[in-house]
Amino acid sequence: xxxxxxxxxxxxxxxxxxxxxxxxxxxxxxxxxxxxxxxxxxxxxxxxxxxxxxxxxxxxxxxxxxxxxxxxxxxxxxxxxxxxxxxxxxxxxxxxxxxxxxxxxxxxxxxxxxxxxxxxxxxxxxxxxxxxxxxxxxxxxxxxxxxxxxxxxxxxxxxxxxxxxxxxxxxxxxxxxxxxxxxxxxxxxxxxxxxxxxxxxxxxxxxxxxxxxxxxxxxxxxx
Amino acid sequence: xxxxxxxxxxxxxxxxxxxxxxxxxxxxxxxxxxxxxxxxxxxxxxxxxxxxxxxxxxxxxxxxxxxxxxxxxxxxxxxxxxxxxxxxxxxxxxxxxxxxxxxxxxxxxxxxxxxxxxxxxxxxxxxxxxxxxxxxxxxxxxxxxxxxxxxxxxxxxxxxxxxxxxxxxxxxxxxxxxxxxxxxxxxxxxxxxxxxxxxxxxxxxxxxxxxxxxxxxxxxxxx
Amino acid sequence: xxxxxxxxxxxxxxxxxxxxxxxxxxxxxxxxxxxxxxxxxxxxxxxxxxxxxxxxxxxxxxxxxxxxxxxxxxxxxxxxxxxxxxxxxxxxxxxxxxxxxxxxxxxxxxxxxxxxxxxxxxxxxxxxxxxxxxxxxxxxxxxxxxxxxxxxxxxxxxxxxxxxxxxxxxxxxxxxxxxxxxxxxxxxxxxxxxxxxxxxxxxxxxxxxxxxxxxxxxxxxxx
Amino acid sequence: xxxxxxxxxxxxxxxxxxxxxxxxxxxxxxxxxxxxxxxxxxxxxxxxxxxxxxxxxxxxxxxxxxxxxxxxxxxxxxxxxxxxxxxxxxxxxxxxxxxxxxxxxxxxxxxxxxxxxxxxxxxxxxxxxxxxxxxxxxxxxxxxxxxxxxxxxxxxxxxxxxxxxxxxxxxxxxxxxxxxxxxxxxxxxxxxxxxxxxxxxxxxxxxxxxxxxxxxxxxxxxx
DNA sequence: AATGAATGAGCCTTCATTCAT
DNA sequence: GATGAATGAAGGCTCATTCAT
Numbered sequence: 051x052x053x054x055x056x057x058x059x060x061x062x063x064x065x066x067x068x069x070x071x072x073x074x075x076x077x078x079x080x081x082x083x084x085x086x087x088x089x090x091x092x093x094x095x096x097x098x099x100x101x102x103x104x105x106x107x108x109x110x111x112x113x114x115x116x117x118x119x120x121x122x123x124x125x126x127x128x129x130x131x132x133x134x135x136x137x138x139x140x141x142x143x144x145x146x147x148x149x150x151x152x153x154x155x156x157x158x159x160x161x162x163x164x165x166x167x168x169x170x171x172x173x174x175x176x177x178x179x180x181x182x183x184x185x186x187x188x189x190x191x192x193x194x195x196x197x198x199x200x201x202x203x204x205x206x207x208x209x210x211x212x213x214x215x216x217x218x219x220x221x222x223x224x225x226x227x228x229x230x231x232x233x234x235x236x237x238x239x240x241x242x243x244x245x246x247x248x249x250x251x252x253x254x255x256x257x258x259x260x261x262x263x264x265x266x267x268x269x270x271x272x273x
Numbered sequence: 274x275x276x277x278x279x280x281x282x283x284x285x286x287x288x289x290x291x292x293x294x295x296x297x298x299x300x301x302x303x304x305x306x307x308x309x310x311x312x313x314x315x316x317x318x319x320x321x322x323x324x325x326x327x328x329x330x331x332x333x334x335x336x337x338x339x340x341x342x343x344x345x346x347x348x349x350x351x352x353x354x355x356x357x358x359x360x361x362x363x364x365x366x367x368x369x370x371x372x373x374x375x376x377x378x379x380x381x382x383x384x385x386x387x388x389x390x391x392x393x394x395x396x397x398x399x400x401x402x403x404x405x406x407x408x409x410x411x412x413x414x415x416x417x418x419x420x421x422x423x424x425x426x427x428x429x430x431x432x433x434x435x436x437x438x439x440x441x442x443x444x445x446x447x448x449x450x451x452x453x454x455x456x457x458x459x460x461x462x463x464x465x466x467x468x469x470x471x472x473x474x475x476x477x478x479x480x481x482x483x484x485x486x487x488x489x490x491x492x493x494x495x496x
Numbered sequence: 497x498x499x500x501x502x503x504x505x506x507x508x509x510x511x512x513x514x515x516x517x518x519x520x521x522x523x524x525x526x527x528x529x530x531x532x533x534x535x536x537x538x539x540x541x542x543x544x545x546x547x548x549x550x551x552x553x554x555x556x557x558x559x560x561x562x563x564x565x566x567x568x569x570x571x572x573x574x575x576x577x578x579x580x581x582x583x584x585x586x587x588x589x590x591x592x593x594x595x596x597x598x599x600x601x602x603x604x605x606x607x608x609x610x611x612x613x614x615x616x617x618x619x620x621x622x623x624x625x626x627x628x629x630x631x632x633x634x635x636x637x638x639x640x641x642x643x644x645x646x647x648x649x650x651x652x653x654x655x656x657x658x659x660x661x662x663x664x665x666x667x668x669x670x671x672x673x674x675x676x677x678x679x680x681x682x683x684x685x686x687x688x689x690x691x692x693x694x695x696x697x698x699x700x701x702x703x704x705x706x707x708x709x710x711x712x713x714x715x716x717x718x719x
Numbered sequence: 720x721x722x723x724x725x726x727x728x729x730x731x732x733x734x735x736x737x738x739x740x741x742x743x744x745x746x747x748x749x750x751x752x753x754x755x756x757x758x759x760x761x762x763x764x765x766x767x768x769x770x771x772x773x774x775x776x777x778x779x780x781x782x783x784x785x786x787x788x789x790x791x792x793x794x795x796x797x798x799x800x801x802x803x804x805x806x807x808x809x810x811x812x813x814x815x816x817x818x819x820x821x822x823x824x825x826x827x828x829x830x831x832x833x834x835x836x837x838x839x840x841x842x843x844x845x846x847x848x849x850x851x852x853x854x855x856x857x858x859x860x861x862x863x864x865x866x867x868x869x870x871x872x873x874x875x876x877x878x879x880x881x882x883x884x885x886x887x888x889x890x891x892x893x894x895x896x897x898x899x900x901x902x903x904x905x906x907x908x909x910x911x912x913x914x915x916x917x918x919x920x921x922x923x924x925x926x927x928x929x930x931x932x933x934x935x936x937x938x939x940x941x942x
Numbered sequence: 943a944a945t946g947a948a949t950g951a952g953c954c955t956t957c958a959t960t961c962a963t
Numbered sequence: 964g965a966t967g968a969a970t971g972a973a974g975g976c977t978c979a980t981t982c983a984t
Contacts, residue, residue, distance in 0.1 A: 057969075075298035079954065089970050094955060096968090162443045163386070173446050181447055198455050201448055202464045205456075209436030210429045216439050217431070220385045223396050224404055225424055232421050233428075241425045249472040280944080302979060312945050317980060319943095503965080521744035525958060535966050540959060542964095608889045609832065619892050627893055644901050647894055648910045651902075655882030656875045662885050663877070666831045669842055670850055671870055678867050679874075687871045695918040726948075748975065758949050763976060765947090 058096045060086040065093075066107045070156035074104055074166075108161050108168035111154035112176045129190040130252055134243045136184055137211060138235075141242070144215040145235055159215060184208070191250045206249070210242050281319045283309040288316075289330045293376035296383065297327055331384055331391035334377035335399045352413040353475055357466045359407055360434060361458075364465070367438040368458050382438060407431070414473045429472070433465050504542045506532040511539075512553045516599035519606065520550055554607055554614035557600035558622045575636040576698055580689045582630055583657060584681075587688070590661040591681050605661060630654070637696045652695070656688050727765045729755040734762075735776045739822035742829065743773055777830050777837035780823035781845045798859040799921055803912045805853055806880060807904075810911070813884045814904055828884060853877070860919045875918070879911050 064085035068077045079100055083090050097103040127135075146155055158176075161169045181204060188203045189195070195203070214221070214233070222230045287308035291300045302323055306313050320326040350358075369375050381399075384392045404427060411426045412418070418426070437444070437456070445453045510531035514523045525546055529536050543549040573581075592598050604622075607615045627650060634649045635641070641649070660667070660679070668676045733754035737746045748769055752759050766772040796804075815824055827845075830838045850873060857872045858864070864872070883890070883902070891899045 073296070073298065075296070078952095080952095091955080091957090091970065092968090095970095100954070162440060165442045165446070169443065169446075173443060177443060177447060197452065198460070199464075201452060202456060202461065203468075205436055205440075205444065206433045206465065206468050208440075209433040211432075212440065213428055213432030213435060217385060217428075217435065219388045220392065220396060220400060221428065223388070223392075224400060229420065229424060233425060237421070238425065241422075242429065245426075245429050245472040248474065249468040251471065301977095313979090314945065314981080315943095318945090323979065519742070519744070521742065524956095536958090537960080537966065538964095541966095546958065608886060611888045611892070615889070615892075619889060623889060623893060643898065644906070645910075647898060648902060648907065649914075651882055651886075651890065652879045652911065652914050654886070655880075656878040658886065659874055659878030659881060663831060663874075663881065665834045666838065666842060666846060667874065669834070669838075670846060675866065675870060679871060683867070684871065687868075688875065691872075691875050691918040694920065695914040697917065747973095749973095760949065760976080760978090761947090764949095769975065 057086065057088050057092060061088060061092060061096060061103070062107055062110050065103050066111060066153045066157055069104055069107055070153035070160065073160065074100075105166070105168040108157055108166075109171060111157045112172050129187060130243075130247055132187045132190075133207075133246060134239065136187060137207065137242050137246070138239045140208070140211045141214070141235055141238055144211055145238070155215070181208075188250075191252060203250075207242070207246055210245070211238075214238065280309065280311050280315060284311060284315060284319060284326070285330055285333050288326050289334060289376045289380055292327055292330055293379035293383065297323075297389075328389070328391040331380055331389075332394060334380045335395050352410060353466075353470055355410045355413075356430075356469060357462065359410060360430065360466050360469070361462045363431070363434045364437070364458055364461055367434055368461070378438075404431075411473075414475060426473075430465075430469055433468070434461075437461065503532065503534050503538060507534060507538060507542060507549070508553055508556050511549050512557060512599045512603055515550055515553055516602035516606065520546075520612075550612070551614040554603055554612075555617060557603045558618050575633060576689075576693055578633045578636075579653075579692060579696075580685065582633060583653065583689050583692070584685045586654070586657045587660070587681055587684055590657055591684070601661075627654075634696075637698060649696075653688075653692055656691070657684075660684065726755065726757050726761060730757060730761060730765060730772070731776055731779050734772050735780060735822045735826055738773055738776055739825035739829065743770075743835075748772075774835070774837040777826055777835075778840060780826045781841050798856060799912075799916055801856045801859070802876075802915060803908065805856060806876065806912050806915070807908045809877070809880045810883070810904055810907055813880055814907070824884070850877075857919075860921060872919075876911075876915055879914070880907075883907065 061082065064082045065077075067085070068082045071077075077100075079093050080090055082103075083092055086092070093100065093103050097106060143155055146152055158172065161172055162177075165173075184204050184207060185200050188200055188207075192199065192203070218230075284305065287305045288300075290308070291305050294300075302316050303313055305326075306315050309315070316323065316326055320329060366378055369378055381395065384395055385400075388396075407427050407430060408423050411423055411430075415422065415426070441453075507528065510528045511523075513531070514528050517523075525539050526536055528549075529538050532538070539546065539549055543552060589601055592601055604618065607618055608623075611619075630650050630653060631646050634646055634653075638645065638649070664676075730751065733751045734746075736754070737751045740746075746769075748762050749759055751772075752761055755761070762769065762772050766775060812824055815821055827841065830841055831846075834842075853873050853876060854869050857869055857876075861868065861872070887899075
């Protein structure tokens with residue numbers, strides 16, 4: 051059963067785009083309907099409300115944004131590779147640009163900064179599982195760390211990644227668009243991974259070629 | 274030149290609060306005027322426009338928010354202590370809660386996420402100097418690192434700190450308010466400082482008492 | 497010809513209820529259809545229009561509300577008993593409460609206060625015959641009265657009865673629900689009958705048991 | 720201090736007219752504002768709401784409609800004359816036609832049939848005092864009557880009068896406009912007064928000329 | 943300098959109605 | 964005969980803005 055191009059689906063797509071760009075208040079229902087090729091009353095008919103449309107858009111964003119992620123990394127892998135995998139996946143979503151699906155990420159970001167009713171589901175179904183997966187990985191590095199430490203570590207990992215989404219507009223102006231573009235997926239994956247691994251007192255994982263994947267900061271290996 | 278309690282000043286204060294809480298769109302000019310004890314037409318009289326009021330509020334926020342910070346840490350200090358000082362200062366602002374001055378930080382944060390005209394000045398006068406100070410500190414750790422590396426490192430430091438502001442609403446729901454509150458200024462300063470130092474291949478600075486200031490992750494130290 | 501439980505019939509029933517409760521403007525076509533278990537488009541399909549549905553509902557109300565009443569009081573009866581009979585019948589309809597048929601009365605009342613197209617038929621077929629029957633009764637009391645007097649007398653009788661319908665909401669608040677409820681069908685029939693008979697210079701009719709039916713005002717009877 | 724022709728006053732006048740004619744639902748805020756020569760937003764500015772405008776209009780209607788009534792009939796008068804006075808006053812208001820103030824009566828009538836929040840004040844300040852004045856008069860006729868009897872009597876008096884307002888549209892169609900017009904203030908005052916007095920077992924009061932004021936129904940005077 | 947009244951554009955929403963199935 | 968989707972007109976209301984004082 052394909053996702054059909056019904057009015058309701060087109061409405062959600064248009065609404066997602068609009069909400070992601072302008073936010074809930076500045077988003078105009080008329081614009082959404084025009085983009086979706088529907089009548090002004092269509093939103094009310096299909097969703098009852100501007101707010102309910104927003105909620106559904108957020109849920110769609112989260113649903114499509116996170117499906118198929120469970121397939122990652124089955125089998126016994128080293129903690130370092132697990133961490134690298136996590137960071138890679140996370141950055142993938144964070145850095146998505148010029149993606150027709152992009153509004154889903156932007157919309158979720160908005161929701162995270164200013165949670166509404168919609169974010170309850172979001173946190174429960176999307177954020178928490180991800181967070182606990184990361185916590186699990188980190189506990190393999192620090193088996194004796196207490197909860198607080200794990201929280202702080204997890205936030206350190208996530209914070210570094212998310213920053214490229216959050217602060218993007220200002221970062222781009224700060225160091226220039228070219229310099230910002232140079233910080234691409236591969237580079238950042240390597241950088242953040244090695245940064246974290248060093249901080250965790252471990253060594254970076256080796257890529258298939260058998261070389262260190264990151265031009266990591268020269269750390270005189272702790273004994 | 275004293276800061277007088279004129280209508281214009283009260284208007285700016287009220288506007289800052291309102292804009293910081295609700296954003297530009299949701300902020301109501303009438304609410305602002307009521308809080309300031311002024312007439313509805315006062316905003317248009319003094320600032321001409323809602324938007325110009327916003328811009329001025331942002332500028333006030335930046336002006337007051339960052340004055341006097343350059344005086345910190347004169348004299349020759351170890352890079353590790355410099356970094357720790359930077360992180361401490363940064364977290365101070367980031368974690369400010371229930372502060373009457375708080376709206377200034379929140380408003381600037383908003384500007385960073387969704388830059389408007391007002392943020393040009395902001396970046397030039399407030400963000401860039403701070404960013405370059407951090408870059409300078411990091412270069413002392415990695416004298417041979419290229420520009421790109423410095424950028425990435427700086428963003429790693431900043432990202433970790435800023436995350437507690439950015440993702441606060443969701444983080445609070447994620448790990449619970451109590452666990453989040455446990456991540457206070459001192460703890461996070463220690464954590465992030467040691468995390469970064471380890472990643473940079475250095476050892477945490479010693480505080481005056483001669484003891485390590487951070488309970489850094491002691492991976493191998495586990496019995 | 498049975499009254500079938502077709503969609504059209506259910507629609508009329510639901511519409512009557514809704515119109516009687518809320519009036520034409522406030523009545524919602526969607527509500528009517530939901531109550532009737534029919535589609536939103538059913539009204540337009542079966543009646544073409546909201547207004548035509550209203551007209552038909554009024555006609556149904558009048559048709560069902562007044563059938564079989566002419567059979568009352570055949571044979572030669574005293575004028576006083578005729579009047580009492582009329583008042584009793586009238587009050588019966590006026591006081592009908594919690595009657596599943598009640599909307600028919602309420603709807604007709606509405607029509608009387610704010611006549612629309614539908615009320616032409618209503619007046620011709622329902623009101624006028626009733627009014628002329630009353631006029632006939634009154635002429636037996638005052639054979640020499642002119643038309644105007646008969647009108648005034650008839651309106652005095654009708655006005656007293658109708659008042660309990662018309663002013664019910666306010667009367668209930670005025671004297672309290674309990675006191676209003678005490679004015680039940682029997683009491684009011686006796687009261688209004690004796691009031692009118694006295695005004696008409698007659699004595700109240702005696703019921704089969706040979707006792708005065710009404711506790712008429714005994715002004716001089718006071719000790 | 721004159722009642723000034725401010726926008727707010729004009730708005731109330733226009734609203735009263737509109738509400739009285741079309742009812743709350745069918746009344747259009749735009750029409751009201753156009754009639755008052757004001758902007759569409761004027762209602763919202765001055766009254767906050769369509770409903771609050773309605774409430775205020777009802778209160779204005781009641782305020783102006785009932786002022787100066789307390790001056791009536793000071794000094795010792797016969798009960799019969801008191802009753803006649805009451806009926807005259809009541810009919811005066813009820814029959815007011817083509818009066819620029821007419822909307823006040825029509826609006827109050829609406830309120831009585833379908834009470835809203837506004838009618839609480841109305842009942843307390845306007846209806847109840849009037850009702851108790853009538854009750855007092857009636858008690859002079861029937862000193863031994865219980866509460867219920869007084870209620871019934873009062874409603875009989877009021878019902879006869881009010882009927883000419885309530886049922887006017889249908890009555891006019893029923894007996895024709897000419898015949899209805901013949902039932903003017905003087906005629907009805909005489910008719911209803913004598914009708915009630917007879918029912919109360921009393922004799923009609925004599926007017927200054929010493930003649931019976933009403934062509935009362937020939938009643939063989941009760942011994 | 944400051945105000946209260948007034949404005950008009952525009953938004954969300956409701957609702958009766960229609961159309962294709 | 965009946966339905967669900969879709970329409971467009973219109974209404975109440977909000978809000979920033981302006982004007983006369």
